[in-house]
Amino acid sequence: MPEHDEITPIRKQYLQIKRQYPNAILFFRLGDFYETFDQDAETTSRELDIVLTSRNVAKGVRIPMAGIPHHAAENYLSRLIERGYHVAICEQVGDEPVKGLFPRKVVRVVTPGTLLEPGLLPSEANNYLVCIVPGEPDKAGIAYVDISTGEFAATELADSDLSSALRAEMIRLRPAETIHPENISLPDGLPGHFSPLPTWRFEQAYCQDVLLRHFEVASLDGFGLRSLPLAARAAGAILQYLEETQPAALKLLNRFSTYSLADFMALDAATRRNLELTENIRGGGIKGTLLEVLDNTVTPMGKRLIRQWVSKPLLDVDRICRRQEAVSLFFENGLLRAELRAALKPLTDLERVINRVAGGTALPRDLVAMRSTLMRLPALIQLVSDNYPSLSGLLRYFEPCSEELNLLESALADDPPATLHNPGVIRTGFSAELDGIVERSRHAREWIANLESVERERTKIKTLKVGYNKVFGYYIEITRANSNQAPSEYIRKQTLVNAERYITPEMKEYEALVLNAEDRIREIEGRIFTEICERLSASTARIIGSARALAELDVLASLAEAAAVNGYIRPDVVAEDVLSVRDGRHPVVERTLSGERFVPNDVVFEDGERVRIITGPNMSGKSTLIRQAALIVLMAQIGSFVPASSxxxxxxxRIFTRI
Ligand SMILES: Nc1ncnc2c1ncn2[C@@H]1O[C@H](COP(=O)(O)OP(=O)(O)OP(=O)(O)O)[C@@H](O)[C@H]1O
Ligand SMILES: [Mg+2]
Known part of the structure; x- marks a missing residue:
């Protein structure tokens, strides 16, 4: 390597930044490109199939380099993230170079579990970042977050077979990324990418401190974390990780809950796979799963929620019955169901949009989508609130958000441009300052457009012309023959063979107005846009509340739709030792039999009976019957209707199967 002072300043800057991110590919902003160097360049060029070039960094020293255009970065990023790489995005900061070099700073580190970019996120499932902190034997803390929706929760597992319990919870969550202390080894075969981190980052006192600071509280008892130290460590470690990778996301996380696996039906990983709840056994897709049958949702929020419901059947009879009540309502009232689903369908992904707004990454089109969604809320609330006591619990969180709507309607143009680079985002009449500049710029344009005829009239010089070039801007040109008649206030700027060119101070003022107006308008619109987003983010909790209510309505209507389409009945769910299903059917198999009829079967346990043995010839439907019994119970505990006559x-x- 050359001596330090021989290296170019930009190389020095690069090395200094790269040292802080040894485990990420560093995207180093240079003009319109993100450049990668050295080992990173080799990786990037190989993985993305782009050209590997080289760059001089000192006399006679060239290093590998590979660059991608900044405007196409998302596409390239997504391919690197899918392969499990982390990418540190280093931007130029400030408008001016300091000693010939732009200051640069890593603004975020993109990892699979910390995505916010709409183009990189799956819309139909949550994108979870999970943290696992193993403790004394048989115990572990698990925390998970979806920063795109603001969901943040933690629990503590205590199980004599800890690795099975871990696996079950990981299969349920399907995290995109999991962080964990680097000195532990996790069971094989867990889904998602893994990011091991130094052990000190999971220490009790440190994690607790991070949590207290983040939520601005004096104690963690309010979160139910008092007796769950491992859960607190996992949650605290997640916050630290976000601080480093995606700091903008932290302010989106204003809610936190602890949960207990004892509130949900226990389903180990193999059972989930065997029953094909949300993923089929073949490729892991949704085809042929229970989720596919039950999911008739029409919004992205509903789609994510029904996946959660199917993965987490309830144990509490009251909660199950409350869901059933609502499903019943939409089941019996087909017209209401159709109206509701039609009203939900055009809604945007409100959960993610408000999170982008609060995170400062929203674009004009996000606010347009939010406006058209909020506009539809009152009618939706009306639709379900009339005389439906079974939905009243849900409607508590369902707010019309009329203030937010008013703001969007008064501030945002009807059809704003896609980005803030173009003017016209803000509606006329919202800002006197902005309107003033738009008006003055229009006036100045007109003034310049009229100048030629006005000056010809005034000076009586017929050959007077107004022109424009890059060097002088606007000028007045008079042919040599008439130049002696030029008014005294004309200032001569240039002499041509046949003509003289002049300017006037007034003309230059108007010119400056026109030329600066666009920059000014962009700057003011950007400022107003940020203000609107800040005002909206103050309502995050309200809007999220409504988004959740919409999701829930969507899921309830979806279960009712499945029940109506497939001929299900409402099961009687009780807290007794009983299982009595008449004419039961397998919800998935019955839909795949083309031409043949599915033969219904009873599964009835008489009083005191605990075991039944099923025998029969090959291919006679034994496995199907067993799975069907499990699925019907599971559906009932989701709150769904079931395929049976009673x-x-x-x-x-708990359900166990290995079929
Ligand atoms: N009640 C039913 N009505 C109509 N078709 C059914 C029914 N149950 C199962 N089938 C169909 O019969 C076929 C055999 O089902 P299944 O695999 O459950 O039988 P099995 O008795 O477990 O077979 P094996 O002895 O090979 O384990 C499947 O293709 C399934 O779709
Ligand atoms: Mg079988």
Missing amino acids: AKIGVVD
Whole structure:
């Protein structure tokens, strides 16, 4: 390597920044490109199939370099993230170079679990970042966050077979990325990418401190973390990780809850796979799963929520019955269901949009989508609130958000440009300052457009012309023959063979107005846009509340739709030892039989019966019957109706199968 002072200043800057991000590919902003160097360049060029070039960094020293255009970065990023790489985005900061060099700073580190870019996120599923902190034998803390929706929760697992319990929870969550202390080894075969981190980052006192600071509280008891130290460590470690990778996301995380696996039906990983709840056994897709049958949702929020419901059947009879009540309502009232689903369908992904607004990454089109969604809320609330006591719990969080709507309607143009680079985002009449400049610029344009005829009239010089070039801007040109008649206030700027060119101070003022107006308008619109986003983010909790209510309505209507389309009945769910299903059917298999009829079967346990043995010839439907019994119980505990002619189902806390 050359001596330090021989290296170009920009190389020095690069090396200094790269040292802080040894485990990420550093995207180093140079003009319109993100450049990668050295090892990073080799990786990038190989993975993205782009040209590897080289760059001089000192006399006679060239290093590998590979660059991608800044405007196409998202596409390239997504391919690197999919392969599990982390990418540190280093931008130029400030408008001016300091000693010939732009200051640069890493603004975020893109990792699979910390995405916010709409183009990189799956819309139909949550994108979870999980943290696992193993403790004393048989215990572990798990925390998970979806920064695109603001969901943040933690729990503590205690199980004599800890690795199975871990696996079950990981299969349920399907995280995009999991962080964990680097000195532990996790069971094999867990889904997602793994990011091991130094152990000190998971220490009790440190993590607790991060949590207290983040939520601005004096104690963690309010979160139910008092007796869950491992859960607190996992949650605190997640916050630290976000601080480093995606600091803008932190302010989106203003809610936190602890949960207990004891509130949900226990389903180990193999059972989930065997029953094909949300992923089929073949490729892991949704085809042929219970989720596919039940999911008739029409919004992205509903789609994510129904996946959660199917993955987490309830144990509490009251909660199950409340869901059933609502499903019943939409089941019996087909017209209401159709109207509701039609009203939900055009809604945008409000959960993610408000998170982008609060995170400062929203674009004009996000606010347009939010406006058209909020506009539809009152009618939707009206639709479901009339005389439906079974939905009243839900409607508590359902707010019309009329103030927010007013703001969007008065501030945002009807059809604003896609980005803030173009003028016209803000509606006329919203800002006197902005309107003033737009008006003055229009006036100045007109003034310049009229100048030629006005000056010809005034000077009586017929050959007077107004022209424009890059060097002088606007000028007045008079042919040599008439130049002696030029008014005394004309200032001569240039002499041509046949003509003289002049300017006037007034003309230059108007010219400056025109030329500066666009910059000024952009600057003011940007400022107003940020203000609107800040005002909206003060309502995050309200809007998220409504988004959740919409999601829930969507899911309830979806379960009712599935029940109506497939001929399900409402099961009687009780807290007793009973299982009695008449004419049960397998919800997935019955839909795949083309031409043949699915033969319904009873599954009835008499009083005191605990075991049944099924025998029969090959291919006679034994496995199907067993799975069907499990699925019907599971559906009932989701709150769904079931494929049978009647069913009485005692809540079960666990299902095992290896079929
Ligand atoms: N009740 C039913 N009505 C109509 N078709 C059914 C029914 N149950 C199962 N089938 C169909 O019959 C076929 C065999 O089902 P299944 O695999 O459950 O049988 P099996 O008895 O477990 O077979 P094996 O002895 O090979 O384990 C499947 O293709 C399934 O779609
Ligand atoms: Mg079988």
